[in-house]
Amino acid sequence: MDDSKAQTSIPDEEVLESLCALDVASEEIVSYGIHPRQFIEWYGPATGELVVLVHGIFSDDCHGLPALRPAALALGEAGYRVALVEYRREAGDPSVTLEDTRTLARLPQLLGATWIGFSSGAIPVLDLLFGEDSTVRHGVLLAPIIDLRQEVEENGIYAEAAQQWMGDTPEKNPDLYAQYDPAVAYARLGADAFTAEGYRLDIMHGTGDQIVSAQRTYNLAKEPFNIALVPGANHYDLICPGHDAWILLLGALRLQNSAE
Template sequence: MRPQDEEAALLALPPAAAEDSRAYGPHPSQVIDYYGVGGGRRLTVLHGGFWREAYDRAHLSPLAAELARCGYAVALAEYRRVGGGGGWPATFDDVAQAVETAWDGAEHVVLGHSAGGQLALWAAARGGVSGVVAVSPVADLGYARELRLSDGAVDELIGAEGDLAAVDPVRLPPLGVPAVLVHGTADVDVPVEVSRRYAGVAGARLRELPDVGHYAPLIPGSAAFPELLAALAEVEGHDVPPGGAEAAATQAPVPRSKE
């Protein structure tokens, strides 16, 4: 798949219906969808879209359903976004609440993509999660602001004069939990250098995917999807099966009972 075709391929996937949903607040965007509720290790998933209202969790529902088929229990969280009551601090309040309550305090890994990757790293820095996987994350907000990614999305999120200190992953304390970044070298939405800068500061593991763009690791069946599964296995402390990431795609996590 060519990098320029990845977005269309992801958005062409039919939405997958959740097995259950739970509101964590009164706003329509304060909701979590659940997939694989009887499955094994728990994930909380945060979607991207440069924090804007135009992009919601629906485009990651096929991913959530596929991860459930791989043996995970998945909480796909929605949150208020810029243009729909979000921005600083509402977006962050919602993500904190969703991550804290999705599994009623039980151990879980947080997985985020793009802007959701930034939110996942921010949430992990607050504590309460066992690990984080960030796919093409906006992991350096200051650098993203300099690059004016997505026509100045960072300024929309926190304001042109907003203080990055409390929300920028590169400026936050060390996570204290395993962190793996997955980033395609052909990503034009969030250049791989953003993740390189974060990894250099935070000591996170960075998996660079040659000739991969912004979306491929999220597309079940794509050549890059096994790299996401391998990153999840790595952050959970499991060896990648013999044969590497490709084998990880066919080895579901060992289920465990829900506390």
């Protein structure tokens, strides 16, 4: 993958801290369960096209939801009805997180939504898209982690967090990864079935990403996905309103709406 024309970008840490420092808050927060983490922050007009934003599973509380609030606000200002969702995360029990996102997908007010997953937030989005009897037809992934086995075995930045969330390593518990790894779920579904079902998956990744290598997305070029590599963009540029990657995200949402 040639990155010779990549533009210089602000370091990931600076972009992340800048996003989290912005004074953004929703005036409409609704619970969907009794646990303190089971809530939705709503942004944008009630009549707008539905979008669900999912932050990274492996992000801490200071950088999970807060990092995506500026994106939620910007999408709301663009006319979308945005559900920024929070969910439970318990070390060693991935079913807890996926139970929450599956519950969210069944809510009447979220039916027909486009689901956007950032970083490890791609995992629950793909669980919904590749799952049986899925109500989710369109997913957008931003700088995603798609293959949990790869993240752990290649000792990626989130390898330890991924192993803790899963509760074991692929070597010691391959059945666990066969059940919860999105890459395995897609292999089980297959490209033909994905296309036949009319699913749509847009993936955007910055070539300057030092947290999740864009090569992983590039390696999916032969799959029936829509892939866009953003020259020079780092990990958090993908959720930064006003960046070149933001224009691609808005374009993906508009194309989906015009196709319906």
